[in-house]
Amino acid sequence: MFRYFPTNYVWNLSVDLAIEMGARIGEIEEMCAPLQEAARQPDAAGTKAFRETWARMAEKLCTLAEEDESRGRLISAGEKYQRASMYLLTCERLQAHGAPGRVELYARLQELFTKGIKLSGAACEEVKIPYGDSFLSGLFVPANRLKSGERAPLLVQVNGLDSTKEMKYFVGLPRWLAERGVSSLIVDQPGTGDALRLRGLTARFDAEHWASPVVDWLEGRVDVDPKRIGMEGVSLGGYYCPRAVAFEPRFACGVAWGANHDWRDVQKMRVAKEGSLPVPHYWAHVHWVWGAKDQDDFMHIAENVHLDGVLDRIKVPFLVTHGEKDSQIPLKWAERTYEQLVNSPKRELKIFTEREGGVQHSSFDNSMNAGHYIADWVAETLGGHTA
DSSP: OOOSSTTOHHHHHHHHHHHHHTOOHHHHHHHHGGGTTGGGSOHHHHHHHHHHHHHHHHHHHHHHHHHHHHTTOHHHHHHHHHHHHHHHHHHHHTSOTTOTTHHHHHHHHHHHHHHHHHHHTOSOEEEEEEETTEEEEEEEEOOTTOOTTOOEEEEEEEOOSSOOHHHHHHHTHHHHHHHTTOEEEEEOOTTSHHHHHTTOOOOOSOTHHHHHHHHHHHHTOTTEEEEEEEEEEETTHHHHHHHHHHHOTTOOEEEEESOOSBHHHHHHHHHTTOSOOSSSSHHHHHHHHHTOSSHHHHHHHHTTOBOTTTGGGOOSOEEEEEETTOSSSOTHHHHHHHHHOTTOSSEEEEEEOTTTSOOSGGGTTOHHHHHHHHHHHHHHHHTOOOO
16 A cells, blocks of 8 residues: 555545546645645644645646647647546545535536546546436446447446545546446446435435436446346445345346445444544544434444345355455455355455455555456456457
């Protein structure tokens, strides 16, 4: 794990995630060098300083992108806008719920992401999926070289506790799948991304409630093979995904990128101050995500967030991955998930070690090697290609 801030795990996690999304090391140095003292300050003061330096870099990139645009250099401009949105995403993620300007910061990063995708010509379609009286937003990335009328296999990809669809897009799994003939749909499900921030859709333990409408929507697309739709979830998505695949039989496979078999136990550990936290102001954050009134209400909600008694319903191939040195979720929970997949015709437990990298939580220390492993497994399972 790259540790720019020796005493601050949460900030190191954020920097490492930015690197995995495509941040430039020179820009990271420019943003982080002034923050050494702030990294030791309480959350409110520290995250404000972090936001200021990263947002300043984002706006600097926007100025450079505007200069590119004025000269007709749209590909260069698009790349800079995307990187600017990435930096805003990184600092927005650290802000407290209700922090002044957070909603505006999020809206700005979405604006820059959209502009960057458009100018760069990336094969990425922003979509809306009907969900009750609202909708879920997603990013649809088609398989490479898809012919007119051809139906490709597809992997639905969902967030963890604090990630967003833009983050998952930048990390690269959709691109690696597209190279292997598999399309992607990355979704901001309830409790994440703009579903939470802009429409107040909070998380729920019964992930099939929102996963089934996603499959309904995909079945209406002429470029998706409805018999070859899988699902992947990262971090807390390592709970959501197995749960959804268990109760939505139309999924053809599942992948947990970081197992999360018993999140209720993880919360009890965190109350006891065991294990690393993913964001500052953690308890306020999870109350917001789950729509809890207070700590007692949240702990009551968390009692439902486990996979015991669920996984024997899964009758399709399933890949469970975990980092050997995950400091957030104990390795034993990956082993428990694998053990309970008794009716999966093709179950696999992949522990990422120092040899291949990806040993930290959801492989944020080396997403590419782990992501390629997942992409290969998905391609082999859903009928894509690996050569």
